Amino acid sequence: MGGSSLNKPTLVINGKRTDGRDFNELRKIKITAAPLENASGSAYLEWGNNKILAAVYGPREVNPRHLADSTKAILKCRYAMAPFSSLSEHGRSGPNRRATEISKVVKEVFENAILLSEFPGSQIEIYIEILQGDGGTRAAGITAAAVALATSGIQMRDLPYAVSVGKIGEDLALDFNMIEDNYSDSDVPMAISPRNNEVLLLQMDGHMTKEEMSKAIDMAIDAGKIISAEQRRALKELYELRGESNHLKGE
Amino acid sequence: MEAMDIVEANYIKEIIAKGLRDDGRKAMDYRNIKVTKGVLGNAEGSAQVELGMTKVLAGVKLSIEEPMDDTPNLGNFMVSAELLPLASENYETGPPSPESIELARVVDRGIRAGNCIDLESLLIEEGKVWTVFADIYVLNYDGNLFDAASIAVMSALADTKVPKVENGEAKREERSAKLKLNNIVSSCTFGKFNNTILLDTNASEEKAMDGRITIATDGKAIRAIQKGLKGGFFKNEIEDAMNIALEKHEFLKGVITGE
Amino acid sequence: MLIDFMQREIVVPGDVISEKPEHIENTYIYSNKTYSKVLGIYDAASRSLVPLEGSWKPRREDSVVGIVTEVRNKVYLVDLSYFGKSFIVVGKYDEYAFKEGDIFYGEVKDIESRKNVVIKDAKKLDGGMIIHVKPKKVLRIIGKKSTMVRQISDITGTEIIIGLNGIIWLNGGRMDLAIKTIFKIEQEAHNRGLTDAIKSYLEEEIRKEVI
CATH class of the missing domain: 2.40.50.100 (RNA polymerase II/Efflux pump adaptor protein, barrel-sandwich hybrid domain)
Known part of the structure; x- marks a missing residue:
């Protein structure tokens, strides 16, 4: 963030963004539910050029055992970028400070969404692997992980989605890609519970007035309708036979 | 959580629901804040902050390093945090915990996004810049580490003097120029308890806290936000928090600059 | 209906x-x-x-199939493919003694600390093999009044015992076809008219063999 002014590319041409989008337009999102067999639940997501796998294991026995909570499940979460995920050089493997922080705030999103008291004394693990990153990976990862959790059958209050809003010049713009992310001054990733619009993840840095922050939240909630719809489509698709209508086959 | 902690958390939630706090404060009151600058001689800048019984020390060291590839004319800034085992029975020795990394990165983001340090003034010569290392040492935990650490680092930066450079090397005995600051950023951290929001939570309140939100401002704009813990916030609650953080800025700026 | x-x-x-x-x-x-x-x-x-998905949530009287993993004094620890501790308590009149690796079926007697499962009436299953299916699909594999499992058993000649915990024991007959059919039901469990569809599938498979 807050990258250099050196060789700063033009981010808006004729009122459109570099990839032709409007300011309030999402990139294309496609989710495939349950692509992995071994995991209790999984999802594969393509969001613009982001390619992300999310998987869930558990509820299973807590390891190490002394961490077990007899009243609820404990949650573990790992967000990680693959060493080959970025256009720049080979990344170091293992979590860096950024990934550690993201893993923590993502975990807190799902501590809210999952009904942990349904599984006392157990552990649930969420893995988010960024195979290819193009800006907004934490938002995309959360969106995928929510679908993975649903396919695992783990009880949840809601299916959270996430998206980021940034600022290009004086204008707010939805869903930054990597170039916009690198050369803009503000970025606000958010995760939201669609049933009541409660904000479960909110991070921001840059320069925004409070009015712009309020508008950013509204833009995220608006975009959430499209993201939620794709999450639902991916889940329902699992249970539809090829060539059949959206309704289940009648007896 | 231990059984005693659950009992305490329930008690705290009960009194908060009655509109009270266990140390008698109002919802949007800070505890007493005391800043002491220049507490360490060898560091280029330092400050100790007492926020109620929370004690945080920040030390600043400057090193001559190469600039980043994409910012050849700018100095660097880096914040780290240590939750020392001597600060709480719950802190352990070992690699940095997610909590300490989050603390350091949130403090870093506010100061960086606020352009507080004049990074251009840190260019020594081509290929040589100062890197500013700010280390947060938590000495005693009594809640709200985010604001205490933010005040400590800002105050230590305000206390920092840049060493002289001779033949491309730092001459640390001679410090003359003050580190040039362009902006002061202050941080306000709120806790959420069911539907109640409180500023500057203490340790016992944090046992009962559902959600946390930190807002860093320079009095005009919002510079950084971090929502933490599992509890969510509604839009109007975030807006209220932003308003209070903007209002409190002048007071906190005075605490940091000592004016 | x-x-x-x-x-x-x-x-x-x-x-x-x-x-x-x-x-x-x-x-x-x-x-x-x-x-x-x-x-x-x-x-x-x-x-x-x-x-449609999810792990088994034990209840009293649930029938289960499992494997004995450890023999202790008066207690057999067992694997039910479930995260809680599961065990059989050896009663005074129990006629079966188990050793490690034995497959058994039984009933849930009690659930302790909301997750640990105590099993009663455990009987050893000799020979055959076990397969794992998603617990949420088990009821479909059994079918209304056991119609589904009975028809698989009748057509394949395989003895089938189903645990609600998602472990199924099979023995004898056309086990390969019985297994293939069970996995097919698991895949299509959400579809209606499945009992008839499975019947035609089984008959078709058997017919293919004859030709």
């Missing part, structure tokens, strides 16, 4: 099931509305929400 299939729909966690507070399994109430906790099929006519 006459069911308006338009009233059956797939729901996801957070979907509103009812605009008023109602006590329906696998739902919760928030702000005077009823929401789904799971990915499942909601049948508005019978007001039931059946999860």
Whole structure:
């Protein structure tokens, strides 16, 4: 963030963004539910050029055992970028400070969404692997992980989605890609519970007035309708036979 | 959580629901804040902050390093945090915990996004810049580490003097120029308890806290936000928090600059 | 049975099931509305929400199939493919003694600390093999009044014992076909008319063999 002014590319041409989008337009999102067999639940997501796998294991026995909570499940979460995920050089493997922080705030999103008291004394693990990153990976990862959790059958209050809003010049713009992310001054990733619009993840840095922050939240909630719809489509698709209508086959 | 902690958390939630706090404060009151600058001689800048019984020390060291590839004319800034085992029975020795990394990165983001340090003034010569290392040492935990650490680092930066450079090397005995600051950023951290929001939570309140939100401002704009813990916030609650953080800025700026 | 299939729909966690507070399994109430906790099929006519995925949640009297993993004094620790501790307590009149690796079937006697399973009436299963299926698909594999499993057993000649914990024991006959059929049901469990479809599938498979 807050990258250099050196060789700063033009981010808006004729009122459109570099990839032709409007300011309030999402990139294309496609989710495939349950692509992995071994995991209790999984999802594969393509969001613009982001390619992300999310998987869930558990509820299973807590390891190490002394961490077990007899009243609820404990949650573990790992967000990680693959060493080959970025256009720049080979990344170091293992979590860096950024990934550690993201893993923590993502975990807190799902501590809210999952009904942990349904599984006392157990552990649930969420893995988010960024195979290819193009800006907004934490938002995309959360969106995928929510679908993975649903396919695992783990009880949840809601299916959270996430998206980021940034600022290009004086204008707010939805869903930054990597170039916009690198050369803009503000970025606000958010995760939201669609049933009541409660904000479960909110991070921001840059320069925004409070009015712009309020508008950013509204833009995220608006975009959430499209993201939620794709999450639902991916889940329902699992249970539809090829060539059949959206309704289940009648007896 | 231990059984005693659950009992305490329930008690705290009960009194908060009655509109009270266990140390008698109002919802949007800070505890007493005391800043002491220049507490360490060898560091280029330092400050100790007492926020109620929370004690945080920040030390600043400057090193001559190469600039980043994409910012050849700018100095660097880096914040780290240590939750020392001597600060709480719950802190352990070992690699940095997610909590300490989050603390350091949130403090870093506010100061960086606020352009507080004049990074251009840190260019020594081509290929040589100062890197500013700010280390947060938590000495005693009594809640709200985010604001205490933010005040400590800002105050230590305000206390920092840049060493002289001779033949491309730092001459640390001679410090003359003050580190040039362009902006002061202050941080306000709120806790959420069911539907109640409180500023500057203490340790016992944090046992009962559902959600946390930190807002860093320079009095005009919002510079950084971090929502933490599992509890969510509604839009109007975030807006209220932003308003209070903007209002409190002048007071906190005075605490940091000592004016 | 006459069911308006338009009233059956797939729901996801957070979907509103009812605009008023109602006590329906696998739902919760928030702000005077009823929401789904799971990915499942909601049948508005019978007001039931059946999860499509998920782990086994033990209840008393559930029949289970498992493997003995450790023999201790008066207790056998067993693997039910479930995260809680599971064990058989050796009673005074129990006729079977188990050794490690034995497969058994039995019934849930009790659930301790909300997760540990105590098994009663455990009987050893000799020979055969076990397979694992998703616990939420087990009821479909059994079928209404056991129609589904009975027809597999009849056509393949395989003895089949199904644990609600998702472990199934099979022995004898055309085990390969029985296994293939069970996995097919697991895949298509959400479809209607499955009993008939499976019957034709089995008959077709058997016919192919004859030719």
